[in-house]
Amino acid sequence: MFTNIISALMLALFLVTPGFAEEPAKQSPQAGTVAQSTAPALQAPAAVPGQSAAAAPAATAPVLAGGMPTKVRPNRAITISMFMTIIGITLCVVIWAARQTKSASDFYTAGGGITGLQNGWAIAGDYMSAASFLGMSGLISLYGIDGFMYAVGPMFSFIAILLVIAEPCRNAGKFTLGDILSFRTAPKPVRAVAALSTVTVSLFYLIAQMVGAGKLMQVLLDIPYRVSVIGVGILMVGYVVFGGMKATTWVQIIKAGLLMSGTVLLAFLVMAKAGMNPVGFFTDIVGNQLIQDHVRMNVLKDALPKAGFDYGQRFMEPGLFLKNPLDQVSLGIAWALGAAGLPHILMRFFTVPSAKEARKSIVIALFINSSFFFLINIIGFGAALYLSPQLISSVDKGGNMATLLLAQLLGGGAGSLGGDMFLAFICAVAFATILAVVSGLVLAASAAIAHDVYVNIVMDGKADQHTQVKVARITSLFVGLAAIVMGLAAEKENVVALVALAFAVAASGNFPAVMLSLFWKRFNTAGVISALLVGTISALGLVVISPVMTYPQKIADDAKKIVSTLEKKQLEGAVLADKDLKLLEKSRGDYSKNNGQTSMVGLTAPIFPLKNPGIVSVPLGLIAAILGTLLFRDRRAEEMFDEIEVRQITGLGISKASDH
Amino acid sequence: MSKSYNWSEIARNPKYLELKRKKRVFLFGWWIVASIYYFSLPLLSGYFPALFKVKLIGVINFGYLFILSQFLVAIFVAMYYTKIANRDFDRLTDELVREIQ
Numbered sequence: 001m002f003t004n005i006i007s008a009l010m011l012a013l014f015l016v017t018p019g020f021a022e023e024p025a026k027q028s029p030q031a032g033t034v035a036q037s038t039a040p041a042l043q044a045p046a047a048v049p050g051q052s053a054a055a056a057p058a059a060t061a062p063v064l065a066g067g068m069p070t071k072v073r074p075n076r077a078i079t080i081s082m083f084m085t086i087i088g089i090t091l092c093v094v095i096w097a098a099r100q101t102k103s104a105s106d107f108y109t110a111g112g113g114i115t116g117l118q119n120g121w122a123i124a125g126d127y128m129s130a131a132s133f134l135g136m137s138g139l140i141s142l143y144g145i146d147g148f149m150y151a152v153g154p155m156f157s158f159i160a161i162l163l164v165i166a167e168p169c170r171n172a173g174k175f176t177l178g179d180i181l182s183f184r185t186a187p188k189p190v191r192a193v194a195a196l197s198t199v200t201v202s203l204f205y206l207i208a209q210m211v212g213a214g215k216l217m218q219v220l221l222d223i224p225y226r227v228s229v230i231g232v233g234i235l236m237v238g239y240v241v242f243g244g245m246k247a248t249t250w251v252q253i254i255k256a257g258l259l260m261s262g263t264v265l266l267a268f269l270v271m272a273k274a275g276m277n278p279v280g281f282f283t284d285i286v287g288n289q290l291i292q293d294h295v296r297m298n299v300l301k302d303a304l305p306k307a308g309f310d311y312g313q314r315f316m317e318p319g320l321f322l323k324n325p326l327d328q329v330s331l332g333i334a335w336a337l338g339a340a341g342l343p344h345i346l347m348r349f350f351t352v353p354s355a356k357e358a359r360k361s362i363v364i365a366l367f368i369n370s371s372f373f374f375l376i377n378i379i380g381f382g383a384a385l386y387l388s389p390q391l392i393s394s395v396d397k398g399g400n401m402a403t404l405l406l407a408q409l410l411g412g413g414a415g416s417l418g419g420d421m422f423l424a425f426i427c428a429v430a431f432a433t434i435l436a437v438v439s440g441l442v443l444a445a446s447a448a449i450a451h452d453v454y455v456n457i458v459m460d461g462k463a464d465q466h467t468q469v470k471v472a473r474i475t476s477l478f479v480g481l482a483a484i485v486m487g488l489a490a491e492k493e494n495v496v497a498l499v500a501l502a503f504a505v506a507a508s509g510n511f512p513a514v515m516l517s518l519f520w521k522r523f524n525t526a527g528v529i530s531a532l533l534v535g536t537i538s539a540l541g542l543v544v545i546s547p548v549m550t551y552p553q554k555i556a557d558d559a560k561k562i563v564s565t566l567e568k569k570q571l572e573g574a575v576l577a578d579k580d581l582k583l584l585e586k587s588r589g590d591y592s593k594n595n596g597q598t599s600m601v602g603l604t605a606p607i608f609p610l611k612n613p614g615i616v617s618v619p620l621g622l623i624a625a626i627l628g629t630l631l632f633r634d635r636r637a638e639e640m641f642d643e644i645e646v647r648q649i650t651g652l653g654i655s656k657a658s659d660h
Numbered sequence: 661m662s663k664s665y666n667w668s669e670i671a672r673n674p675k676y677l678e679l680k681r682k683k684r685v686f687l688f689g690w691w692i693v694a695s696i697y698y699f700s701l702p703l704l705s706g707y708f709p710a711l712f713k714v715k716l717i718g719v720i721n722f723g724y725l726f727i728l729s730q731f732l733v734a735i736f737v738a739m740y741y742t743k744i745a746n747r748d749f750d751r752l753t754d755e756l757v758r759e760i761q
Contacts, residue, residue: 145723149701152730156698162738163687279718286719317713318705318723325706332702336695359745363738370731643667649680650753652665652760 071395072404074220074427075420082428083221086258087235090435093250097243104455104468107244108175108447109350114249116357120364122249123348125256126440127154127369129209130216130433132376133259137406138399140380141392143299144315146322147380151373153335155366162362165340167355168518168648175350176444177343177510178452181517184640185525191452197509197532198343198448203483205342205502206441208495210487213434219401220427229487232434237480239439240446241473245351248439255432260372262429265422266403267375269410270382285385286312294389295320315384326610333614338503341510344444355651379403386410404430442483446476497548501539504613508621509535516625518648523629524637530628535621542613544601552597553604559590670760679752686744694737701730 105111114122132154139147173180178194210229217228239247274281285291292311296302299320305311314320322328339345349358383392383402386409395401404426408414411422450472455463463471513531516523543549566584570576576584598604608616647653670676705712705723712723 145727148724148727149705152698152701152727155731155734156694159694159698159734159737160691162741163691279720282719282724313713313715313719313721316719316721316724317709319709322702322705325702328702328706329699332699336698356745356750359742363742366734366738370735374728374731642671645680646665646667646670646676649683650670650676650756652670652757 072219072401072408072423073414074404074423076222078420079221079424079427082424083431086428086432089254090235090239090247090251090432093254094239094243094247097246097250101242101244101246102469103465104175104451104472106246107469107472108347108443108451110244110246110249112351112353114246114351116352116360117364118249118253119348119352119357119361121256121368122252122351123345123361123365124368124372125252125259125433125436126345126348127365128256128259128372128433129437130212130430132373133263133430133433134216134400134403135398136373137376137380137383138392138396138402139321140377141383141387141402142294142389142399143321144295144317144381144384146318146320148377149318149322149328151376153332154339155370155373156332157335157339158362158366158369160336161340161345162359162366164515164518165346166349166358166362169346169514170349170352170355170358171651171654172518172644172648173346173350175347175451176447177346177514178448178456180346181513181528182456183517183644184637185517185528185634188457190525190528191456193529193532194513195448195452197505197536198452199445200536201502201505201510202343202441202445202448203479203486204498204505205344206438206445206483207486207490208498208502209434209438209441210483211490211493211495213438214487214491216430216434220404220430225491226488229491230484232438233480233484233487235435236438236442236483237477239435240442240476240480244472245347245443248436248443249348249351251432251439252436255429255436256368258429258432260368262407262426263372263375263379266407266410266426267378267382270378270386270406273382273386273410281381281385282316285381286310286316288312288385288388290388290390291315291384294393298389298393324610326615327612330610330612330615333618334500334503334507334612336507337511337618338507338614341506341514342502343448343506343510344440346510346514347440347444347447354654379406382406438483442476442479445479446472449479450475494548494550497543497546500546500548500612501543504539504543504617505536507535507614508539508617509533512618512622512625516629518644520629521638521641521645522633523625524632524634526632526634527625527629531621531625534624535617538620539613539617542608542617544599545603545607546611546613547606547609548611549599549601549603549606551599551603551605552594556591556594556597559587559594562587563591665760670756673756673759675752675756675759679749679756682752683749686741690737690741694733697733698730701726 100111101107103111132151136147136150139150141147169180172183176194177198178191181194182190210232213232214225214229217223217232218225221228223231239251243250271278271281274284292315295311295314296305300311300314302309348361352358352361380402383406387402387405389399392399392402392405395405404423407426408419408423411420412418450468454471454475455461455468509532512535513528516527516531563584566576566580566587569580610616704726712721712726714722716722716725
């Protein structure tokens with residue numbers, strides 16, 4: 001019921017977006033080939049990847065260069081058998097996990113029976129998404145050090161989680177965000193709002209992942225978008241419905257292991273090629289003619305070299321991709337606080353038996369992710385040096401295919417057995433990555449609906465274990481189906497905004513609410529509700545008027561510029577090359593299609609200048625939390641503070657798997 | 661729940677108050693320190709790009725090494741916290757829990 005309403009709302013939201021859903025499809029009827037995106041040349045290519053790297057294969061949505069012949073060509077037989085192997089292994093895990101999933105605690109938290117080491121790998125896996133694996137290395141290969149700078153955010157986010165979130169939440173919580181927030185407040189309204197926030201954040205994130213997954217599989221396996229979204233969706237639903245948290249965790253652990261192995265091997269091969277000499281490696285990069293040309297012509301757009309300017313060294317200096325320091329700070333805030341407020345990450349702390357194990361799991365995750373992002377930096381620079389930025393961007397404007405192309409090259413080159421095997425392995429790992437991440441999201445959203453809404457609001461907490469598990473499974477099925485439907489509907493949408501949104505909502509609403517629940521005596525029902533509502537609404541409001549949305553008028557204006565330049569050339573008597581004629585044709589089409597159109601909320605240009613709303617929406621959420629609390633004083637909440645504080649600090653009365 | 665506790669009584673226990681104070685100072689203190697270091701990256705690279713361009717080891721410049729140092733600082737904070745938590749916080753917590761039960 002609840003799921004249906006939400007999905008209907010979300011669908012409506014997407015269908016309202018004028019024009020976009022239909023037309024590009026007609027332009028390129030051959031699904032799975034190049035050029036799916038409407039106007040790749042006109043959208044800032046790099047607006048796509050890395051935005052919120054851990055999160056977003058959304059961001060990896062391959063924006064392929066129109067008409068370019070180059071593309072990644074995995075060997076189908078080898079690739080499909082590797083995919084099948086991974087599916088086979090994970091299905092065995094699901095069957096094993098399903099047999100052990102009997103109680104609600106088994107379903108949501110694997111009965112609290114995950115060790116710190118296992119949970120560390122699983123959390124690390126949540127961070128190592130296709131976006132960080134493919135998108136971040138691509139960004140480095142095209143923009144140098146700016147891409148590497150992106151990696152610091154996800155890693156730093158562990159600090160807040162480690163110091164102020166993981167252990168207190170483990171001690172005071174049970175299954176969901178709602179459990180922590182409703183501890184000393186009016187349970188029903190708070191659980192309802194917490195569930196709504198969890199479902200919103202998880203679904204935004206999930207849709208972005210589904211669209212990214214669909215596009216990636218489309219390119220890698222040469223299958224239609226629909227087939228890949230439905231395929232990923234069915235597997236994801238299967239993992240969660242049958243295996244619950246245990247299967248979701250183990251799929252994540254297996255994937256994290258595979259991904260780390262692939263990354264270590266790839267980085268090792270790069271360094272071996274560079275003679276194991278890092279200084280020599282970077283000297284080669286700075287001295288590389290193709291990289292110098294790329295920085296000069298494609299990034300800085302200097303037609304003629306400036307005298308004495310070292311374009312190679314410029315690749316090692318910031319500012320090629322990240323231009324607005326305020327936007328970077330805002331993104332930094334979203335990472336520093338948002339990751340700690342993401343429901344599917346919060347949920348992982350409940351799977352370990354104690355605060356000590358929760359602490360251990362974060363430290364392990366931090367180690368794994370630090371190594372991972374360090375290796376990604378080697379892979380990204382290696383791709384720039386050994387493949388050239390020109391080749392990488394000719395296959396994909398945003399650089400998302402860099403890791404795959406590099407694997408093929410270092411495995412022995414296209415067509416060789418080693419090259420095909422390594423490429424297929426990396427493709428299969430990317431696939432496993434997507435499956436593991438989406439499963440965790442479905443589980444978090446279902447837990448909020450089944451545990452908070454059904455069991456605690458509808459049934460007043462009076463439901464036996466059997467019913468709870470049954471409801472949780474049915475809910476997961478519906479959440480999964482909703483995700484598939486929305487993923488299909490959002491094929492042509494700009495999903496980057498959704499990832500920014502998920503993080504912003506988590507940072508502006510969930511994070512202050514959780515922190516103040518744990519650490520501020522006077523915090524109460526009004527405080528929680530105003531934090532969540534104001535945080536969510538302000539983040540949402542700022543994102544829809546920010547530059548991450550699609551502005552048709554801007555596309556039209558850019559197209560017009562190209563048209564007038566090319567027409568001027570023609571008038572001057574120049575004969576246009578085939579490529580330019582095609583571009584002219586396409587730009588005319590883009591112009592007539594987009595001119596006079598407005599963005600989703602009726603704007604011709606963004607009002608809010610930053611892509612990330614955190615710098616404004618986090619303070620708003622926090623102020624709302626404080627004002628709400630002070631305006632509606634609640635004695636009971638204050639009296640119960642001792643209990644939640646003693647629990648979170650000492651772990652007394654901790655909710656264990658055995659406390660059914 | 662197997663056992664119910666008198667929470668407000670525990671909240672006044674001197675050992676508890678000591679644990680709470682120590683934890684609060686350490687956790688929020690290090691959180692602030694780490695945050696300052698973290699946010700100095702976008703601020704310095706955005707407003708003082710010249711600093712990032714200073715070459716230190718061959719062509720490897722301050723910017724690259726500063727990014728690497730972010731990783732090391734995060735790992736250091738995590739390791740140091742683990743050490744203190746295992747040595748002090750866990751011990752104090754165990755003592756307190758034993759006293760109460």
